[in-house]
Amino acid sequence: MKFQKALYFILFFLNYALLVTAQQDSVELENVILTANQSLQHQKESGRNVLTIKGESMALLPVHSIDELLRYLPGIEVQQRGPQGAQSDITIRGGTFQQVLVIIDGVKLNDPLTGHFNNYIPINPAEIDRIEILKGAASAVYGSEAVGGVVHIITKTFTAYKTPLTKLIKGRIVTGENNLVNADAYARWVGQTTMVSGGITTNNAKGEPLRGTTGFFHLTTAHIALAQQLKKDWTLRFRTAVDYREFNAQNFYTTFSSDTSNEKVNSWWSHLNLSKKTATGTLNFDVAYKKLRDQYLFRPSAVPNDNKTNLFTSQLYYSSLLSKNHSYTTGLQLHRKQISSNDRGNHRLWHGAAYVIFRHQLKNNFYLNESIRLDWDESYGSVLVPQINMAWSPSKITLRAAAGKSIRDADFTERYNNYNKTLVTSGRIGNPDLAAEYSWNVEAGADYTVSANWKISATVFYRDHTNLIDWSNTPYAAMPRKINLSPAGNYALAKNVEKVKTSGAELDMIYTKKISESSNLMTTLGFTWLQSENKDSIPSFYISSHAKYLVNFSAAYTVKPFLFSLTGLYKNRNEQKAAAINAAITPSYFILNAKIGHQLPGKFGRLFVQADNVFDKQYSDLLGSQMPGRWLSGGFEIAL
Numbered sequence: 001m002k003f004q005k006a007l008y009f010i011l012f013f014l015n016y017a018l019l020v021t022a023q024q025d026s027v028e029l030e031n032v033i034l035t036a037n038q039s040l041q042h043q044k045e046s047g048r049n050v051l052t053i054k055g056e057s058m059a060l061l062p063v064h065s066i067d068e069l070l071r072y073l074p075g076i077e078v079q080q081r082g083p084q085g086a087q088s089d090i091t092i093r094g095g096t097f098q099q100v101l102v103i104i105d106g107v108k109l110n111d112p113l114t115g116h117f118n119n120y121i122p123i124n125p126a127e128i129d130r131i132e133i134l135k136g137a138a139s140a141v142y143g144s145e146a147v148g149g150v151v152h153i154i155t156k157t158f159t160a161y162k163t164p165l166t167k168l169i170k171g172r173i174v175t176g177e178n179n180l181v182n183a184d185a186y187a188r189w190v191g192q193t194t195m196v197s198g199g200i201t202t203n204n205a206k207g208e209p210l211r212g213t214t215g216f217f218h219l220t221t222a223h224i225a226l227a228q229q230l231k232k233d234w235t236l237r238f239r240t241a242v243d244y245r246e247f248n249a250q251n252f253y254t255t256f257s258s259d260t261s262n263e264k265v266n267s268w269w270s271h272l273n274l275s276k277k278t279a280t281g282t283l284n285f286d287v288a289y290k291k292l293r294d295q296y297l298f299r300p301s302a303v304p305n306d307n308k309t310n311l312f313t314s315q316l317y318y319s320s321l322l323s324k325n326h327s328y329t330t331g332l333q334l335h336r337k338q339i340s341s342n343d344r345g346n347h348r349l350w351h352g353a354a355y356v357i358f359r360h361q362l363k364n365n366f367y368l369n370e371s372i373r374l375d376w377d378e379s380y381g382s383v384l385v386p387q388i389n390m391a392w393s394p395s396k397i398t399l400r401a402a403a404g405k406s407i408r409d410a411d412f413t414e415r416y417n418n419y420n421k422t423l424v425t426s427g428r429i430g431n432p433d434l435a436a437e438y439s440w441n442v443e444a445g446a447d448y449t450v451s452a453n454w455k456i457s458a459t460v461f462y463r464d465h466t467n468l469i470d471w472s473n474t475p476y477a478a479m480p481r482k483i484n485l486s487p488a489g490n491y492a493l494a495k496n497v498e499k500v501k502t503s504g505a506e507l508d509m510i511y512t513k514k515i516s517e518s519s520n521l522m523t524t525l526g527f528t529w530l531q532s533e534n535k536d537s538i539p540s541f542y543i544s545s546h547a548k549y550l551v552n553f554s555a556a557y558t559v560k561p562f563l564f565s566l567t568g569l570y571k572n573r574n575e576q577k578a579a580a581i582n583a584a585i586t587p588s589y590f591i592l593n594a595k596i597g598h599q600l601p602g603k604f605g606r607l608f609v610q611a612d613n614v615f616d617k618q619y620s621d622l623l624g625s626q627m628p629g630r631w632l633s634g635g636f637e638i639a640l
Contacts, residue, residue, distance in 0.1 A: 035132040035152040036389070037357050037369050038106070038141055038329050039319040044398040045359070045367040047389030049135045049445055049459045051075070051508060055128030055156075057522065059637065060556035061565050062595035062610045064174075064182060064203055065219075066128075067119040070151065072554045072567040074508035074526020075135055077547050079621040081116075083612075083628050084182070084203045086217040086247040087263075088119050088621075092135055093461060094502045094530040095148025096470060096542040099408055102151045103142065105158040105237075106315075107271055107288045110145050112337035112349075113309045114413040116252075117292065121153055122221050122241035122269045124199025126170050126186035129156045135506070136461060137406035137441040140371035140387030143333065143353050147406040147439060147463075156188065157197045157225040158237050158273060166190045169640040176610075176633025178215075179206035193229040198222075208628050210250050211581065213260045215628065217247040233277040240270040249296065251624025254427060255578035259624075260299050267292040281320030281327075288313040305343040309412070312336040325361040330354075337412070344416035344430065351377045367391040371404070379409050380436035398447040406441055410434040410469050414494040418484075425486045428471055429479065431494040439465040457508040467496040470540035497540050504530040518560040525553045545585075545622065547571045563597035563606065576623045583626070589619040597637075605638035 036046035043050055051074060063069045065085030071078035079097070081087040089097030098115035101108065104123065111117040131153055138146035167189045174182040184201035200222040207215030223241035230236055249263040271288040290311040297304040317331025335351040355373035362368060371387040387404030410431075417430035445459030474493040479485060506528045513521040528550040532543050549572040556565040569591055576585040592615060597608035609632070616630040 033132050034106075034154075035134045035150055036138070036141075037359055037371070038317065038331075039327065039357070039359065041359060044391060044393040044447065045361065045369075047367060047369055047391040047400045047402050049400075049443070049447075049457055049506070049508070051133040051135070051510070053131050053133075053524070055125065055130055057554075057556070058125045058128070059172075060522070060558070060563065060595075061554055061567050062593040062612065063567060064612075066121050066123075066125065066153075068567075070119075070131075070133075072524075072552045072569060073133065074510070074524055074552060075506045075528050075550070076133060076526075076552070077528075077550055077571070078119075079545070080627060081249070081252045081622055081625040082215065082217060082247055083207075083631075084205070084217060085119075085219050086245070087116055087249070087252060089116060090119060090151060091542075091546055092133075092149035093463065093504055093506075093528075094532050094543075094546045095463075096468075098145060098411060098414075098469070099147035099406075100149055100151060101138070101142055101144075101146040102153070104153045105155055105239075105271065105273065106152075106284070107286050108142070108145075108311075108313055108335070109269075109290070111267075111290070111292055111309060112311055112412055113292065113294060113307055113339060114411055115145075117265060117267075117294070120243055120245065120265065120267065122223055122243040122267065123153060123155060124184060124186045124201050124221065124223060126184070127155050127157065127188075127197055127199055127223065127225070129154050129159050135459070136402065136443050137387065137404045137439070137463075139375075139406040139408075140355065140373045140385045140404050141357060143373065143375055143385075143407075144351070144377070144436075145408050147408050147437075155225070155239075157195050157227045157239065170638065172635060172637045174610075174633050174635030176205075177631055178208055178628075180204070180631070180633055182633075182635070195227040196225070198224040207248060210248065210626060211257075211260070213248055213250055213262075215248045215250075215626070216262075218245070219247070220244045235273075235275050237273040237275075238271070241268070243267045243269070251581060251583070251626075252622075254298075255581055255583065255624045256426070257580045258299060259581075262297055264295040265292065278320070281318060283318045284316070286313070286315045303342075305341070307339060307341040307344060307412075309340075310336075310338040327359045328357060330356040339412045339416075341412075341416075341420065343418065343420055344412055345420040347412060347416065349378045351375075365393045367393070375407060377409055377436070383407055383436070383438070396449045398449075399445075400447070401442075401444045403440075403442045405438060406463075407436055407438045408469070409436045410494065414469055417494070421484055423486065424484050424489065424491075426489045426491065428492045429474075429481075429485070429494070431480065433480065434469055434494060435467045435496050437465065437467045437469050437496065439463050439468075453513050454511045455509070458506070459508075460505045461503070463500075463502045465497075465500040465502065467498070468500045468534075468540075468543065469494060470497055470542050471495070472497070472536070472540045492541065495540070497534055497536060497543070500532055500534045500543055502530065502532045504528065515559075518558075520558050521556070523553070523555045525551075527551050544574055545576070547573045549588075561599035563595070563599075563608065565595045566592065568592040578623050581624055583620065583624045585620055585623050589617055590615070591617055591619070605636055607634070607636055609634040 186199035188197040202220040225239035319329040369389040373385040389402040391400040443461035552569040572588040612631040
């Protein structure tokens with residue numbers, strides 16, 4: 001009943017907002033994307049369901065981190081372990097958290113240690129120009145891990161800018177319950193041929209009491225970036241960033257009553273891009289390096305797992321016109337993944353790929369996009385990955401369809417977790433013999449552009465997955481390697497699940513409106529239905545944990561000097577219990593967050609108060625990882 005009442009309230013709010021703005025001037029939705037086919041094109045031409053959200057949205061909504069923003073966007077399921085960016089997993093269309101590829105300005109961010117760290121995005125939120133979310137397979141364009149979808153963070157410094165000789169300074173300070181202290185600062189200067197930006201953001205709290213510990217977190221990210229236009233249409237862009245995180249990790253990875261763990265994850269990210277405009281296209285060269293250290297302490301007296309990884313990424317690609325209605329992108333990629341660990345051992349893998357993407361605008365508003373990729377990996381060898389997308393857009397309605405193959409190789413945790421220890425009495429055990437997983441994906445959908453500021457999308461999809469990699473409870477007798485295991489232990493083994501078939505449907509709505517010079521409205525609403533099936537008698541962990549029904553929404557209404565905004569979600573999934581720690585995943589829950597702000601005279605800044613989890617719902621996204629109840633905070637924002 002609480003959910004029904006809350007949902008009626010949200011629908012009433014959205015309906016009222018649409019009605020009161022129906023006769024006002026509009027602003028167009030973002031309809032130019034680059035994520036679907038690695039080149040700028042109108043969304044209706046891509047044949048894919050791509051959701052775009054502007055970076056400025058985060059400052060309006062009651063969220064504290066980028067993963068919290070994603071959590072309330074249509075069709076995205078974010079399974080949070082801890083609040084405000086401590087740790088969370090992104091799933092799209094029922095895939096595991098390793099099956100979503102996160103990229104920043106076209107370069108892969110996914111960590112080779114584990115997909116749990118993919119949401120550690122080392123960018124100040126004010127630096128984000130937009131976030132493009134492609135739902136469905138994109139391995140033919142981006143390679144391994146682009147199975148369920150792609151989250152593409154596109155920053156201001158790495159995009160073409162049109163406003164010379166400007167500067168901006170922004171800041172925010174927040175305090176609240178549980179000794180919460182959050183702050184960030186950002187500055188950007190733009191000259192005729194140069195852009196420089198830098199920022200720092202930090203979220204900190206003692207957290208709520210847990211079993212023998214508290215849900216504390218200390219999360220800090222800082223970056224500096226430069227874009228410099230050179231002679232003869234060359235542009236150089238560079239960013240370096242650091243990310244420091246220490247947080248309570250109780251039952252993030254286990255359901256043991258003795259688990260009072262905490263974790264430190266520190267990383268350094270650098271990215272260099274050199275691009276050149278030609279008469280018919282653009283040449284891009286990227287090189288990036290990520291260094292990460294993860295220290296996981298199960299309890300104060302334990303020896304920490306100490307994992308050090310390196311990810312080197314380089315790519316060269318060229319996008320060009322063949323004729324007025326035909327274009328292509330072709331490229332090469334080279335990656336190296338490396339780990340040094342007292343838990344997982346020392347390993348290194350090379351990965352390479354060559355690909356070509358064709359885009360065609362045919363007669364009668366018909367669009368065709370074909371991609372083919374030759375992927376090579378030291379682990380699984382060579383694989384050919386195709387993709388085809390089609391769209392027909394005669395008027396306000398766009399009909400689209402896509403089909404393609406996706407691939408993913410195991411990460412270092414899935415292969416080697418607990419592999420290098422002398423004795424393991426229980427827990428998750430890696431499997432070096434894992435085969436790469438692959439799937440065939442088909443989808444069909446329609447987009448209805450009601451007006452320049454309102455679009456509704458509907459999509460049905462199906463994925464047939466072979467050798468899917470997931471964790472499954474396995475008795476000692478069935479373990480393939482017993483050298484450091486105890487016959488009395490309880491273990492979960494990383495396995496290739498023979499077959500998993502996922503069907504689903506999603507409905508997305510995005511509406512943005514400039515009502516007047518002093519008021520604006522932005523709303524998003526999504527509904528997703530999913531059904532995954534496999535014949536294993538013991539269900540694997542992450543496949544069985546995704547939501548069957550998911551509703552998520554956001555709304556921000558500004559009527560100066562006031563701001564009113566909401567985010568929320570409803571999730572229905574399989575029930576799970578862990579008696580040892582008196583924990584349970586309930587079959588469903590509803591979360592609502594609210595924010596109210598007031599702009600001070602002279603446009604100097606905004607005071608605001610925020611309530612997370614307004615109804616004080618007790619819930620977990622993953623078994624044992626208890627999320628906070630109602631959390632009140634307030635703060636002050638400035639922009640100069």
